[in-house]
Amino acid sequence: MLAWALLSVIFCMKSFELYGYTDSSLVTCILTVVYLAKFFWWESGYMKTMDIIVDRAGFYLCWGCLVWVPALYTLPSYFLVSHPQQLGLNLTLFVLLIGFLSVYVNYDADHQKLHVRNTNGNCFVWGNRPQIIRAKYYLLNGKKSESLLLVSGYWSISRHFHYIPELLLAFIWSCPNGFHYVLPYFYFIILFILLMHRAHRDDQKCKYKYGQYWYEYCQKVKYRVCPGIY
Numbered sequence: 191m192l193a194w195a196l197l198s199v200i201f202c203m204k205s206f207e208l209y210g211y212t213d214s215s216l217v218t219c220i221l222t223v224v225y226l227a228k229f230f231w232w233e234s235g236y237m238k239t240m241d242i243i244v245d246r247a248g249f250y251l252c253w254g255c256l257v258w259v260p261a262l263y264t265l266p267s268y269f270l271v272s273h274p275q276q277l278g279l280n281l282t283l284f285v286l287l288i289g290f291l292s293v294y295v296n297y298d299a300d301h302q303k304l305h306v307r308n309t310n311g312n313c314f315v316w317g318n319r320p321q322i323i324r325a326k327y328y329l330l331n332g333k334k335s336e337s338l339l340l341v342s343g344y345w346s347i348s349r350h351f352h353y354i355p356e357l358l359l360a361f362i363w364s365c366p367n368g369f370h371y372v373l374p375y376f377y378f379i380i381l382f383i384l385l386m387h388r389a390h391r392d393d394q395k396c397k398y399k400y401g402q403y404w405y406e407y408c409q410k411v412k413y414r415v416c417p418g419i420y
């Protein structure tokens with residue numbers, strides 16, 4: 191993750207060295223760094239995700255983080271080094287605004303879920319007491335345990351609504367590259383496939399883990415990612 195942030199800054203500095211101030215490189219760099227700062231801020235939350243709990247630190251994650259991420263996730267900023275663009279002030283501000291908003295909504299949704307669990311539901315979500323399902327499940331050692339499934343806030347819009355701002359951000363920080371080439375959108379395309387597959391995989395995992403409680407949640411929140419579509 192650190193390599194991703196550092197490479198984005200390095201590519202931006204290289205653009206400045208070659209062409210002087212280039213707003214497209216700066217915008218992509220700022221959004222990437224803000225997004226990754228958010229990741230490090232929320233890092234303890236990441237320890238509870240499917241990557242760590244289900245996938246674990248095997249070849250997929252280690253190779254992914256050491257090779258895949260630095261080489262391919264940095265393509266939007268790398269491409270700008272050889273294809274600089276000038277956006278102008280209005281477009282620069284527009285891209286920044288959409289980008290910051292996406293980072294915020296994505297963070298807020300992850301935070302909502304963690305906060306409700308950390309407070310055992312004794313908190314407010316969007317100004318109201320949260321609706322929750324107390325889902326019982328069995329651990330591998332046969333002991334019974336319980337998790338809270340949030341049915342309010344972002345988690346009432348769809349079961350993985352937070353993937354929408356994640357995708358919007360990936361798209362918007364690639365946009366400074368213009369629309370003549372596909373390569374800078376590679377991260378967005380891959381992320382789209384990865385997140386749609388992840389939403390499906392996560393549903394399978396939760397169905398297996400929570401059984402009837404997950405069906406109850408699915409009855410209340412019908413869509414996986416985008417309401418009305420998927």
Ligand SMILES: NC(=O)C1=CN([C@@H]2O[C@H](COP(=O)(O)OP(=O)(O)OC[C@H]3O[C@@H](n4cnc5c(N)ncnc54)[C@H](OP(=O)(O)O)[C@@H]3O)[C@@H](O)[C@H]2O)C=CC1
Pocket residue numbers: 238239240241296297300303337338339340341345349352353356381384385388392395396399
């Ligand atoms: N840029 C990238 O390449 C990627 C970025 N991301 C981002 O990483 C972050 C974490 O990813 P995410 O897929 O959410 O991580 P998780 O794998 O932790 O999310 C799913 C888990 O959350 C719990 N959960 C699901 N629904 C609810 C609910 N309604 N209430 C409470 N808990 C629930 C379940 O875990 P439990 O067993 O604890 O109940 C479920 O397995 C997100 O911001 C995502 O956008 C994700 C993938 C790729």
Ligand SMILES: CC(C)=CCC[C@@H](C)[C@H]1CC[C@H]2C3=CC=C4C[C@@H](O)CC[C@]4(C)[C@H]3CC[C@]12C
Pocket residue numbers: 228229236241250251253254255258259384
């Ligand atoms: C072959 C292939 C598609 C490999 C990719 C595997 C991994 C590199 C990625 C799988 C899940 C990704 C992530 C999940 C959640 C994240 C939180 C976000 O805030 C920052 C990014 C990330 C850590 C992201 C990083 C790449 C993966 C681990």
